[in-house]
Amino acid sequence: MGNGTPPLPTNSPDAVGPDHADPAVLVRIRGLCFRRGDRVIFDGVDLDILRGQVTAIMGPSGTGKTTLLKLIGGQLRPDAGTIVIDGENVHQLGRSALYALRKRMGMLFQSGALLTDLDVFENVAYPLREHTRLPESLLRRLVLMKLEAVGLRGAAGLMPSQISGGMARRVALARAMALDPMMILYDEPFTGQDPISMGVLIDLIRHLNDAAQMTSIVVSHDVAETAGIADRIYLIADGRLMAAGTPAQIAESESPWVRQFMQGEPDGPVHFHYPAPPLHQDLLA
C-alpha cells in the first residue's frame, strides 16, 4: 500500500457528512490517531456514522478496519482523537459506564465468537441472563424469536461445533440483537461464506437494521456485497480516509485509487508487485 498513496479526498469536514452537532449522528470520530509500535494505523481520521443507516467501512486488508471497530467499542484506546457515541466520549468513560454503553451495542465478530461450551440457545440467552432478570419462560420466548429472525430456531439445541460458519455468524447476530441494541458492529461478516450464506447475511443485515431501526457499521472488503446494502461508504487506507459518500457517489469517483479498489483491478496506484529490485538482478545474482 505504501507506494500507492493516491491524491484523494479527504479528511475535510465535507467528506464526513453532517456537522457534529447534528442529532442524526450516532458515532462521531474526530482526529483519530492510533499506532501499533512504529506502524501508523490511523492518522487523523474524521468520520460520522448516521443513525438508522447501514454504514460501510471498507479498505484493503490490514488497513485497520477491525481496529476501528475495537476503538469504537472501547476495547482499544486511541493515541489521539475522540470517539463520541450517542453523546458519550467512549474513552473517557469509567468501566461501569463503558459496560452500560456496550449493552446498547452489539458486535458480530469475524469468527462469530460463540461460547463453545454453550449450545446455540444458551449463546443467544447469555446476554439476557447476564443483564436482565427475566423469568425463564419469557427469556425462552425472546431467544426463540431472535433465533427465528435469523432462521435458526430449529438449531437451538445444537452446539457451536455442530453448525457451519455461516450459521455461527447468524447465531452470533441473534446474540448481538438479544438486548435490542441501538447499533450493531459487523466485523467482516461475509468473509469465507458460500454464496447462499452470504446472501442470507446480506439480507439479514439490511432488513434487521430497518426493522429494528438500528444503526449498523459493516467493516468489510467485499465490495459488491457491502456496497449493495450500505447507505454510506467510507474507504480507508494508509491510515487516512480516502473517500466517503453513497455507493453511487463512490462508484462514480474519478479517483484512480477508488476505482482500482472498487473494481478490484490488480494493478494501479496500488501496485501488484511488492517493492523489490529488478527481477533480473535477483535471478542472476
Place this chain on the structure above:
Amino acid sequence: MNDSAPKTGALEPVARLGRLGLRAVAGLGRAHLLLLDVLGGLPSLLVRPRLLIAQLFGIGVLSMLIIVVSGVFVGMVLGLQGYYVLSQFGAEESLGVMVAASLVRELGPVVTALLVAGRAGSALTAEIGLMKATEQLSGLEMMAVDPVKRVLTPRFFGGFLSMPLLVAMFSAVGVAGGWFVGVGLLGIDDGAFWSQMQAKIDFSEDLMNGVIKSLVFGVVVTWIALYEGYDADPTAAGVSRATTRTVVQSALAVLGLDFVLTALMFGD
C-alpha cells in the same frame, strides 16, 4: 557514526539481557495485576456458586483418576524402599510412620501440584488461550461481561480449593498403597503399622504443614495457568507456547516454593 557501530554490536548482548529483564518484570507486573483483578471477582462468584461448582468438577473431580493412581503407586514404592532401608536397622515396624510422614509433609503436596499443573493447569491455559484466539473473551467484553470475573475467577478458586482436597486424596491412597506393600506383601504387623503412624504423625506439625503447602501450590499453579492463557499470543503457536510455559513454570515454582516452605516450617 562509524565509531558507534562496533560499540553497539559489542553491547548488544547487554541490551538483549536488559530487554529480557524488562520483559520479565513487565510480565510479573501484569500477572500481579491480573491476580488482583481475579480476586476482585470473588463477590460476584459468591452470587453464582454454580460457576465455581463447574470448575471444581473440571479441575478437581476430573483430576481424581490420575491423582489416585499416582498416589497408590507412590505409596507402594515408598513401602518397598522404606522396608529396604528400615529393615537394615530392624525398624520395619516404623514403615507406617515413614510412608505417612513422607506423603503428608512432602510428596503429597508436591507430586499432586505437579500432576495438577500437567493435567489441569495445561488445560486451563489452552482453554483460556483458545477463548482469546477465537475472540470469545472479546465477545464477552463487547457483551458488557467482564471476562476476568466471568471466566478466570471461577477457575482460580476452583483450582485453589481443589488442590488441598486432591492432596488429601493422594496422601490417603498413598498410605493405603504403603500398607498394602508393607503389611499385605512384606508381612509387617498391621497393628504396629497403624499405631506408630497414629502416635508419631502430629496434626499441627505434619498435617497442617501439608495443608499450607497445598494451598500455596493451589494458588501458584492456577495463577500461572490462568495468566499464561490470558497473556498468550492468540495463535495456535502462541497457545502451544503458553501451555508449555505453564507446565515448566508451575513445576519450577512448586519445587522452589517447596524448599522455601519446608525451610520456613521445619527450620527449627
